[in-house]
Amino acid sequence: MSRPTRSRVLLVLAVVVLALGIPLAAGGAASADGDRWWEPVDRPVPDSQINVVGEPLSGTDAQGDVRGFLEAHNHVFSNEGFGGRMICGKVFDPDGDIEEALKDCPEHYPNGIGAIFEHVTGGDDGTHDPVGYPTFTHWPSYKSLSHQQNYYAWMERAWRGGVRVMVNDLVTNGLICSLLPRDRGCNEMESIRLQAEKTRELESFVDDMYGGPGKGWFRIVTSPEQARQVVEAGKLAVVMGVEMSEPFGCKQVLGVPQCSKADIDRGLDEFKELGISSTFLCHKFDNALCGVRFDTGTTGIAVNAGQFLSTGTFWQTEKCTGPEADNPISSDDLTGLLSDLVPADPPAYDPAKRCNTRGLTALGEYALRGAMKRNMMVELDHMSVKAAGRTLDVMEQVGYPGAISSHSWMEPLWHERVYALGGLVAQYGHTADHFVEEWSREAPLREEYDKAYAFGTDMNGVGGTPAPRNGTTEVEYPFESFDGGSTLERQTTGERTWDVNVDGVAHYGLVPDWIEDLSLVGGEEIVDDLAAGAEMYLDTWTATSDWTAQTNLARGRATTASSTEWTLFGRLAPARATDGDLGTRWASGWSDDQWLRVDLGAVQQVGRVSLDWETAHALDYDVQVSVDGSTWTTVAAVRGSNGSLDTSVFTPQSARHVRVKMLRRATRYGYSVREVEVNAR
DSSP states (O other), X not given: OOOOOOOHHHHHHHHHHHHTXXXXXXXXXXXXXXXXXXXXXXXXXXXXXXXXXXXOOOSOOTTSOOOOEEEEEEOTTGGGSTTTTSSBSOSOOTTOOHHHHSOOOGGGTTTSTTOHHHHHTTSSSSOOOOOOTTTOSSOSOTTOSSBXXXXXXXXXXXXXXXXXXXXXXXXXXXXXXXXXXXXXXXXXXXXXXXXXXXXXXXXXXXXXXXXXXXXXXXXXXXXXXXXHHHHHTTOEEEXXXXXXXXXXXXXXXXXXXXXXXXXXXXXXXXXXXHTEEEEESOBSBOOSSBOBOOOOHHHHHHHHHHHHHHHSSXXXXXXXXXXXXXXXXXXXXXXXXXXXXXXXXXXOOXXXXXXXXXXXXXXXXXXXXXXXXXXXXXXXXXXXXXXXXXXXXXXXXXXXXXXXXXXXXXXXXXXXXXXXXXXXXXXXXXXXXXXXXXXXXXXXXXXXXXXOOOEEOOTTTTSOOOOOOOOSSOOOSSEEOTTSSEEEOOEEETTEEEOHHHHOSOSGGGHHHHHHHHHHHHOHHXXXXXXXXXXXXXXXXXXXXXXXXXXXXXXXXXXXXXXXOOOGGGTTOGGGGGSSOTTOXXXXXXXXXXXXXXXXXXXXXXXXXXXXXXXXXXXXXXXXXXXXXXXXXXXXXXXXXXXXXXXXXXXXXXXXXXXXXXXXXXXXXXXXXXXXXXXXX
C-alpha cells in the first residue's frame, strides 16, 4: 500500500511558516483552534522546535488495525543509569529549563578533557566543546555515545513523525558504574526503580504542558488494551522493559550464583509493580541465569575484561552443536589490550569454537518460567546460542508467544522459531543501506508468518546511531509523514539545525528523517512494513497477555517403561519422569529399542507432548497415543533430535495412554528423560 499523495496546500503552508521562521509547535500559548490536541497549551520558553505541521495519525485502517512505527528498543533514561554520569544531559528538566537539561557532565568542562567515556568510545579526539544548548557544537551526534539523544521534544518530533509504540528499556550496569565518575551508588535495582520513576515524571511533565492528567502524548501503558487505546488516539504508547546485567541480584562469581529462587520471585513481582512488561535475563556478562552472546572486535575485548572483573572468569567457548553460533571473540593482542585492566591473561580463543559454554541455567529457567507465569514478554537478544535455544525450547513446550528480539542481538537462524511462536523480530537502527539489505533478506520468512517490521534504535545505549548515508539520493526537506498527514522540516534546537543527509541520526528527533531515507533506498514497501509494526507488537503482546499455562496431564500419573537402569533406592525409576521435578530422571537399559509409557487415567484430548532429555537422548523416536493401551497411533515421528527439550505438536487426539517409542540412541548409554509433559493442545 503506497502513501497518500502529498497535500499541496499543506506543503505550501508549511514552507511559508518555516520560511518566516515561526517555530512549529514550539513555545508560548496554544493555537486559538481549541481542537488542535496535538499542540501543547503551555510549552516552556525557550525550548526546542518540533518542526512538524499537521495532525498526527489516529484511528484504525479498514481492517481495524492501528498504523504506526514500533520502536522496539530505546533507552530513554539511561542518563540515570551507570552512576548518573555516563550519559550527559537530561531527558527533561522539571522546571522546563532546556539549558539545564541539555548541558554536559561537570567533568567535561571546560574543554572535554575529563570525558573518559567519550574518549574511549571514539566520540572525540581527547577534547570537545562541552556546551549543549544553545550551540550544540559537538553534541548530540551519531559519533558521540556519551551525550543525551532522547530530549523529550526530540521524542515528540518522532511521535509526530509516526512512532506509535516505544519500548523504554530501563538499563544499567553495576560494574561500568563502578569504573566511571558517578554521583550515586551502583546498585542496579535502585537504578531501575529510579528510571521507572523518571518515566512517570516525564509523563506528568508532558501532561502539564497539554492541560492536565491524561492529555499529553507520552502515555505509559501496562497492558495491550491500554496501548491500543493510546495508539488509536494518535498518541505514543510507552512500554517499560528492563535490560540489566544482574537482574534480581543474579550475578555469578566463579560460577557460584549470588541469588536464589526467592530473590527471583521478589524481583519479578517488583517488576510488575513498577509497570514493567518485558525483560532481558542477561546482558553483556554471564550471570547466574544465562550465558551471553559475545561482543566482537575491540568492544568484545573490553566487555570480556568486564566479564572477568564481574565474575572472576573470562568467556569460555566450545564447538557449537549446530549451525547456530555466537559472535567471534577477537584474539588479536588480547593480553596487551587488557593487561592494564585485569590482573590475569585472557585465553587465546580457538576460532573453531564459536559458542559460549554457558546456556540457560536452572535458575535461569526458573526465572524464565516465572516471567511467563506473569505474562511478561521475554527478550532473547544478548543470550548465548545455548541459552536462547533452551529458552525457545521452553517457550515451544508451552506455546508461549512472548518471544522478542528487539535489536539484532540474537542468532538470525532462530528468527523462524520466534515467528512460529507468535513473537516478533526488530532490526537494529543501522544506516539505510544496511537496514534495507537486512529487511530484504528475511522478507520471504516474514511473508510466510505474516509479520511486519520494526526497528530498535538502541538510542543512548552506546551502540551508536546511523551515520549519514552519503548516497546518490538525499532526503529532500520538507517531506511528508508516512500517512501524508504531516510535513516535516529540518529540526532546529537553539542555534543548531540538523539535516539527516549531513548529520545522520544525531538525536531521536531525526528518526522520521531516517525513515524517509529508508524509503529512498527500499521504496514505499519498507515504509508500509514499518507502519504495520505497532499492530504487530500489540498482537504479540495481546497473545502473551492472554496466554495461560496448560495442565500437564502426565504429572503424577502411572508411568512404566521397557527397562530401568538399576540404582540404589530406584532413583531412576519411570515415575521420576512424571514427578514434576527437573532434578530427577528416568534412565533405561543400554540398548536402542526402549519405550516410556504414561497412563493419563482417563481418555482425554492430547495435542502436545514434550520430552526434557538428559544428555543420553534419543536421536530417533516416535510419539504414540492410544485409547485402550493396545492399539497405538503414531502422531509424531522425530528423526535426528539434538536432545534438550523436544516438543511435538499435532492435531489433538482422544487418548488415555501416551508412549514414547525410542529407536536410536545418541550416546553409548541408554535413554534418560527428566520430565514428560502432555497437554491438550
